[in-house]
Amino acid sequence: VQCHGVSVSSRNDVMSKTRMPHYRFPRPSTGAVRAVIALLQPPGSCKAFTRSGSSYPPLGLCQLAATVQGRGNNLSPVIDADGEGWSDETTLKHILSMRPKAVGMSVTSGTKQLCERWGAMLKREAQPSPLRVVLGGPEASMDPRGVLTSCPSADAVVRGEAEVIFPELVDRLLEDMPLQGLRGVLERSQEGPELPELLRVPKGGFPSLPFPALNDLPVHRYWxxxxxxxxxxxxxxxxxxxxxxxxxxxxxxxxxxxxxxxxxxxxxxxxxxxxxxxxxxxxxxxxxxxxxxxxxxxxxxxxxxxxxxxxxxxxxxxxxxxxxxxxxxxxxxxxxxxxxxxxxxxxxxxxxxxxxxxxxxxxxxxxxxxxxxxxxxxxxxxxxxxxxxxxxxxxxxxxxxxxxxxxxxxxxxxxxxxxxxxxxxxxxxxxxxxxxxxxxxxxxxxxxxxxxxxxxxxxxxxxx
Ligand code: SF4
Structure with a gap:
């Protein structure tokens, strides 16, 4: 299916012509279903840019999750360990219990080290199962090679508004396929000086884009x-x-x-x-x-x-x-x-x-x-x-x-x-x-x- 110039899976019923508000979708099931990509806001994320103890929802990750939420499976749960106030140990257990094929995190200039620590730790603890680490967010968008250098655990970075390709990225992870060639994605193994394009939702793409899925987040804790x-x-x-x-x-x-x-x-x-x-x-x-x-x-x-x-x-x-x-x-x-x-x-x-x-x-x-x-x-x-x-x-x-x-x-x-x-x-x-x-x-x-x-x-x- 071609939608706004973006190739999406026919199973993606989100990017249809009529915007489907996320609350019309079935709530994702939790527990037994294996996650494809766990979208993580690690403990300590908000401390990286505020001294006040503020806590914010991981809006970018929720935006990604919303684009596949209609599939009915818990494909890409958002885990706001920071907002939940979880310890490292609780967070680790929670993510590993989902047996995800990948973990996605949003990187800013202040959270590079934190994301690397979590990427490396999750990869190590998931063994012998392989786990891919995919990073996005402002720093990955502006300086993708720098992020790959600073974060050796990262397998790939996505530049720009990853919701444009997220359903397809999930498909590839599901099928254990490489991400190379996907618009906006730079894989570590990728050679050559050229950077992938900076993804943007086209102006006419918003009516069909669901709002960020805040469903299971600790909304009462944000402050x-x-x-x-x-x-x-x-x-x-x-x-x-x-x-x-x-x-x-x-x-x-x-x-x-x-x-x-x-x-x-x-x-x-x-x-x-x-x-x-x-x-x-x-x-x-x-x-x-x-x-x-x-x-x-x-x-x-x-x-x-x-x-x-x-x-x-x-x-x-x-x-x-x-x-x-x-x-x-x-x-x-x-x-x-x-x-x-x-x-x-x-x-x-x-x-x-x-x-x-x-x-x-x-x-x-x-x-x-x-x-x-x-x-x-x-x-x-x-x-x-x-x-x-x-x-x-x-x-x-x-x-x-x-x-x-x-x-x-x-x-x-x-x-x-x-x-x-x-x-x-x-x-x-x-x-x-x-x-x-x-x-x-x-x-x-x-x-x-x-x-x-x-x-x-x-x-x-x-x-x-
Ligand atoms: S460029 Fe735009 S977003 Fe940035 S500081 Fe100026 S007005 Fe604000």
């Missing part, structure tokens, strides 16, 4: 300090960002075109989460929730009309917010918006191609504040060309905006970001990091100064 209620889940309603901020790899990873489910489909899914899972809080993890302002407006109005009663927070561009949108967001339950201001220095904003000027950003932040939405404002410190003066301007901007929360982050040269592509910030070996300790110490001093000058007068509590 982060930005949430005001629980249970909380994360929700990715659109992917992609048309902007090109120099430090950000997101448009490279998820594309410059905004793609996503239709407003009514999103509202249906939110309604299901509220009614069936008791969800009260949503963290929208779209890169820019306001990327298409009229869509955001319609979504907010729909949330009010359907009386979903959710509280939620999101990422937005302050320059896209007008008074009408700010009011609609607040009325729909939005209590906090994360806004990247990045720098208070106009030249720095130009250098990183922020695509917005300071007065516009300040006005958007003020409108959100006036609508009763808390602003969590982010700055990036240590960008190329940063000086004491540019840092001072960022502090001055923070003091003018007086956001309820504030975050100064160290610039990390991300693979795939425009600055790294232009040659800034990576060592010859390709490792993220500064060229010398001096630069790093300087950034630490700047960060300490930013926080010390922006704390203590009733605003600027940090987000973690």
């Amino acid at each position: 982060c300090p930005d949430a005001v209620r629980s249970p909380m889940v994360t929700f990715h309603s659109t992917r992609g960002c048309p902007f090109k901020c120099g430090f950000c790899a997101s448009p490279e990873l998820l594309g410059k075109k905004v793609r996503g489910w239709g407003v009514e489909d999103v509202l249906d899914e939110l309604e299901w989460l509220v009614q069936e899972k008791g969800v009260k809080e949503v963290s929208f993890v779209d890169d820019v929730f306001t990327a298409i302002p009229r869509r955001t407006q319609a979504l907010c109005e729909g949330m009010v009309q359907r009386e979903l009663g959710l509280s939620w927070f999101c990422n937005a561009r302050a320059d896209q917010v007008n008074a009408r949108l700010a009011d609609a967001m607040a009325a729909a339950g939005c209590h906090q918006v994360y806004i990247g201001m990045e720098s208070g220095d106009p030249e720095m904003l130009k250098f990183i191609s922020k695509g917005a000027k300071l007065p516009t950003l300040e006005r958007g932040a003020a409108l959100l504040g006036a609508a009763g939405v808390k602003r969590s404002v982010g700055f990036v410190i240590g960008l190329p060309g940063e000086t004491d003066e540019t840092v001072s301007r960022s502090i001055e901007l923070a003091k003018r905006v007086k956001p309820e929360r504030i975050q100064f982050s160290r610039w990390t040269p991300l693979a795939g970001s425009p600055l790294v592509k232009a040659g800034y910030g990576r060592t010859e070996g390709g490792d993220a990091g500064f060229h010398d300790r001096l630069a790093e110490d300087q950034v630490s001093r700047w960060l300490a100064r930013c926080y010390s000058e922006c704390w203590g007068d009733g605003w600027g509590k940090t987000s973690v």
